[in-house]
Amino acid sequence: MSVLTNNNSPKEGKIILDGKILNSYKPKELAKTLSVVYQKNSAPSDMTVEKLVYYGRLPHRNTFSLQSEDDEKLVNWALERTGLYDRRHMTIDSLSGGQQQRVWIAMALAQNTPFLFLDEPTSNLDIYYQYEVLELVKQLSEDHGLTIVMVLHDINQAIQYSDSIIAMKQGSIIAHGRPNEIMTEQLIHDVYGVRVKLKEDELIGKYIIPIGI
Amino acid sequence: MNKTYLSFIVVLLLIPLTIIYAATTGSIEVTVLELIKGLFINGDDNVAIIKDLRFPRIIISLFAGAALAVSGVLLQAVMRNPLAEPGIIGVSSGAGFVTILMVTFFPTLYFYTPLFAFIGGALAFFLVFTFSWKSGLNPLRMILIGVAINAVFVGLSELFTSGGSSVVNAVSVTTSTLSMKTWNDVNVIGIYGAIGLILSFIFYPYANHLGLRDQTLKSLGFRVNRARLILSIIAVLLASIATAIAGMFTFVGLLIPHIGRSLVGTDHKVLIPFSALAGALLILIADTLGRIILAPMEIPASIIMAIIGGPFLIFLLRKSDRIYGN
Numbered sequence: 001m002s003v004l005t006n007n008n009s010p011k012e013g014k015i016i017l018d019g020k021i022l023n024s025y026k027p028k029e030l031a032k033t034l035s036v037v038y039q040k041n042s043a044p045s046d047m048t049v050e051k052l053v054y055y056g057r058l059p060h061r062n063t064f065s066l067q068s069e070d071d072e073k074l075v076n077w078a079l080e081r082t083g084l085y086d087r088r089h090m091t092i093d094s095l096s097g098g099q100q101q102r103v104w105i106a107m108a109l110a111q112n113t114p115f116l117f118l119d120e121p122t123s124n125l126d127i128y129y130q131y132e133v134l135e136l137v138k139q140l141s142e143d144h145g146l147t148i149v150m151v152l153h154d155i156n157q158a159i160q161y162s163d164s165i166i167a168m169k170q171g172s173i174i175a176h177g178r179p180n181e182i183m184t185e186q187l188i189h190d191v192y193g194v195r196v197k198l199k200e201d202e203l204i205g206k207y208i209i210p211i212g213i
Numbered sequence: 214m215n216k217t218y219l220s221f222i223v224v225l226l227l228i229p230l231t232i233i234y235a236a237t238t239g240s241i242e243v244t245v246l247e248l249i250k251g252l253f254i255n256g257d258d259n260v261a262i263i264k265d266l267r268f269p270r271i272i273i274s275l276f277a278g279a280a281l282a283v284s285g286v287l288l289q290a291v292m293r294n295p296l297a298e299p300g301i302i303g304v305s306s307g308a309g310f311v312t313i314l315m316v317t318f319f320p321t322l323y324f325y326t327p328l329f330a331f332i333g334g335a336l337a338f339f340l341v342f343t344f345s346w347k348s349g350l351n352p353l354r355m356i357l358i359g360v361a362i363n364a365v366f367v368g369l370s371e372l373f374t375s376g377g378s379s380v381v382n383a384v385s386v387t388t389s390t391l392s393m394k395t396w397n398d399v400n401v402i403g404i405y406g407a408i409g410l411i412l413s414f415i416f417y418p419y420a421n422h423l424g425l426r427d428q429t430l431k432s433l434g435f436r437v438n439r440a441r442l443i444l445s446i447i448a449v450l451l452a453s454i455a456t457a458i459a460g461m462f463t464f465v466g467l468l469i470p471h472i473g474r475s476l477v478g479t480d481h482k483v484l485i486p487f488s489a490l491a492g493a494l495l496i497l498i499a500d501t502l503g504r505i506i507l508a509p510m511e512i513p514a515s516i517i518m519a520i521i522g523g524p525f526l527i528f529l530l531r532k533s534d535r536i537y538g539n
């Protein structure tokens with residue numbers, strides 16, 4: 001993930017995004033192409049939701065320039081999409097964990113990039129908010145054609161919400177493909193060392209039940 | 214919002230009142246009317262003395278306070294550390310030491326004092342920053358390194374001043390030196406101080422940006438380290454010039470930004486101007502108190518400040534996890 005988002009450089013090989021080597025993007029150019037929501041975030045506790053989402057416009061403007069109409073439109077759109085429009089004047093620390101996570105997603109949306117990366121967006125959230133975030137991400141991909149790359153540790157959530165899964169172990173790719181095609185009991189055991197039962201449900205498709213090690 | 218306006222109004226009212234009080238009180242006492250008359254209408258002997266002795270002192274106090282408070286705000290933003298402060302982390306003593314060193318060996322270069330101070334301040338800051346970088350600028354570790362750097366520079370300076378040097382009174386790294394200031398000193402701190410303050414008003418968005426994590430800022434295409442460098446240079450300039458002219462003050466850069474955050478919030482657009490005003494007011498009050506409490510003896514303003522600042526630092530450390538960000 002950190003290599004794909006250009007936080008670390010690859011030791012060998014190269015990463016190509018939109019036909020261009022990732023390293024050769026200028027910082028702002030990359031920020032207009034690819035947005036990231038990290039697992040850990042922090043902001044001054046008295047900052048308002050709206051102000052924070054405006055940071056998503058930073059790649060598109062100069063630090064000292066005024067807010068343009070475009071900025072305002074995209075910020076409002078991001079706030080609406082994440083269901084935060086009514087809370088835009090509230091401060092960050094007055095929001096719940098799930099709402100805070102949506103603020104960071106809104107910020108990434110305001111960046112208006114074709115690619116959105118999320119690093120464990122559901123960690124530390126109550127189960128309701130986990131699914132709220134996953135549903136939001138799914139809608140964004142369906143409604144706006146965003147390409148979303150997401151790190152998930154919950155295998156069932158990954159199966160349910162992904163078009164394509166990359167299973168990795170110790171830095172190498174073990175399997176890559178549609179969840180229904182690649183997901184086997186053997187794969188889970190290979191990757192995690194856990195024995196599971198793979199079942200199928202009419203409503204949600206494949207899912208796993210861990211048995212033991 | 215009301216709290217913000219109220220805070221500004223109170224400080225803006227107190228500054229002129231304190232200036233008038235400071236100008237008219239002391240070993241020579243005049244009334245406000247006499248002062249105004251003497252200044253603008255006819256020359257009065259007492260007023261002439263006040264003009265030459267007290268006015269430079271008042272103006273220097275104001276600039277030094279503003280510079281140190283804003284320097285504290287900027288360092289805290291750059292290091293994301295509520296305890297970063299030019300006095301505590303050694304920037305001021307570094308500035309003082311290099312000044313003493315150069316003035317001792319090259320007394321004729323006295324004119325370049327601000328430059329030497331800046332070099333010394335930058336050196337100290339560079340050392341603290343480098344040594345704390347590995348620990349991810351861990352707040353506690355950074356303060357410990359700063360204390361060590363500070364101790365080294367204070368010790369080195371005292372080596373010179375106690376070794377029979379002739380410049381004992383020129384610069385001190387342990388106390389403020391606000392008495393015996395001339396209009397020349399006013400010019401120096403006025404020009405460089407104003408430059409530093411104006412730069413801080415221009416570059417305040419950077420300080421706001423640094424409230425987010427480095428990773429987040431990078432993904433927004435923001436050049437984090439360039440912003441850090443620019444703010445650091447401004448902070449060191451402000452602290453160095455204050456030290457070169459007014460001597461060593463600790464705690465102003467700690468006290469004022471924290472009071473400021475609780476009164477006007479963390480937005481640097483408001484916090485920086487407020488800190489400048491409140492810092493100016495604080496040093497002027499400290500200096501004026503120091504002049505009159507035990508008159509005719511004078512207590513240096515820095516000692517008054519340390520007596521207030523010490524307990525406040527303890528108070529801050531007790532609840533420091535709540536002070537900056539989350």
